[in-house]
Amino acid sequence: MNWFKKFMNGRYGFDQLSKGMLWFSIILMVIGMFTGYRLINYVAYLILLFTYxxxxSKNVYKRREENQRFLRILNPIKSKWLSFINRIKxxxxxxxxxxxxxxxxxRVPRGKGKINVTCPECKTKFEARS
Ligand SMILES: [Zn+2]
Structure with a gap:
């Protein structure tokens, strides 16, 4: 394992974008397996190749920038998804x-009938049925 440590010295390694690319290529491979389209598999391998x-890469600064751009897109989607799951729960x-x-x-507790709600953000008052 020492040679690997030496090899990775100064190289970027894996981040959230790599993880996303890895999952995306796995999903594509599964789709390719079930549909029989070879092209999908080639795209999956290409993405895998880019992940590695x-x-x-030794251009750590640029890779970090790519990851930041990826997170700027992913984080709002993730937080919306989590709040949706929370709402269901x-x-x-x-x-x-x-x-x-x-x-x-x-968020208002259920089963209280007609209630007056005050928004904690802008202090607007409105009536709601719970
Ligand atoms: Zn408000």
């Missing part, structure tokens, strides 16, 4: 509303 080229005990003026998502 990035990992062994809490849908039995809570109801969700959007503030009519600032559009912030608000």
């Amino acid at each position: 080229i990035r990992a062994f 809490q849908s039995k005990t809570h109801k969700f509303y959007k503030c009519p003026s600032c559009k912030k998502q608000l």
Whole structure:
């Protein structure tokens, strides 16, 4: 393993973008397996190849920049997905509303009848049924 450590010295390694590319190529390979389209497999191998080229790259600054760009796209999607999952998990005990003026998502306990809600963000008051 010592030769590998020496080899990787000064090289970029793996990051979130590599992980994403790895998963994407695996998904493509599975699709290629089931559909029988060879082209899909070639694209998957190409992505895999780029993943390793990035990992062994010595231009750390540029690879970091690519990863940052990837995260700027991924993070909002991830947080939206997590809040969606959270909403489903809490849908039995809570109801969700959007503030009519600032559009912030608000959570109200279920089964309280008509209630007055005050938005914690912009202090707008509105009536809601829970
Ligand atoms: Zn508001």
